[in-house]
Ligand code: SF4
């Protein structure tokens with residue numbers, strides 16, 4: 001196969017990349033030199049100790065988590081987030097929980113070693129980083145990513161005392177099944193989350209193998225479980241996936257916060273993408289839907305603050321700090337109806353819409369209109385979709 005044949009075979013993915021670039025240009029997304037979170041850094045940023053991550057605090061042997069575990073037990077009556085036995089569930093919940101557990105398996109239990117790195121005599125020498133970056137992106141789309149961007153790894157976002165001997169993170173994005181996530185909290189929305197992680201595991205393990213085949217070190221990143229190495233939110237922002245939003249998530253022009261991200265770390269010579277700016281901070285200031293409809297009251301209202309809420313928050317920023325403990329406690333509050341919230345904050349976000357002309361027009365207004373129009377858009381969204389505080393009680 002010659003290079004022309006290869007390029008022709010990959011042309012559908014090249015077209016998708018061009019479409020995504022066209023869409024961002026049309027929307028008025030600006031590429032900027034420095035990520036927009038930089039203006040909210042107020043103090044020294046220390047590398048975060050991953051043992052203080054809210055999920056990890058619940059692990060029985062975590063020395064930082066004693067108090068968190070006691071509160072969790074007092075509020076939920078259980079020591080862990082383990083689901084209920086099936087015989088305690090009604091028929092719909094049995095099916096929903098079984099769907100969820102099946103989607104967890106791959107991302108939680110599949111940890112293959114990467115294929116051997118091709119030795120120097122077979123290595124593909126990189127003479128054009130831009131071309132190689134494009135190739136890697138097309139490969140990621142081929143493996144199933146819905147979007148892909150590249151960041152140089154900023155050491156501030158590597159967890160404390162963790163060695164990451166790689167220069168770049170290739171960030172793959174996939175979106176939640178919208179029909180599932182919109183029922184949050186439910187067993188179906190619970191299933192939507194590990195479904196994305198498992199798809200990302202398939203994508204990133206293959207992408208890491210592909211890069212090793214080219215002759216360069218690469219490793220897929222684990223963000224489920226205690227072995228994660230990178231704080232992916234700022235790295236995805238560095239890569240230009242999106243900007244920081246009220247929920248503590250990355251909000252992208254295409255998917256809003258209705259997406260999950262995962263990384264392949266590598267030393268393949270690449271060209272990093274630039275961060276983007278499209279007014280997410282201003283929109284989140286005009287919109288509090290995630291805070292309004294979060295059943296756990298875990299998402300803050302009002303402007304960002306400099307006050308972390310617990311050891312699971314990394315200080316040094318003026319930002320929207322999420323009360324992760326309330327969020328996780330809520331997940332286990334009613335195991336008959338859900339095993340995790342799945343993200344009601346995600347389902348009610350006005351940016352969580354398909355990319356069709358009507359919603360694209362609303363996106364354009366969200367970016368370019370003054371605060372009063374932004375508020376009107378949020379209000380229209382809440383009325384049109386009949387947002388309600390009510391959740392299904394078991
Ligand atoms: S996942 Fe659910 S409980 Fe957690 S912040 Fe989002 S809406 Fe609130």
Ligand code: SF4
Nearest residue numbers: 245246284287290349
């Ligand atoms: S729901 Fe509104 S405030 Fe929350 S992340 Fe989405 S746009 Fe921002």
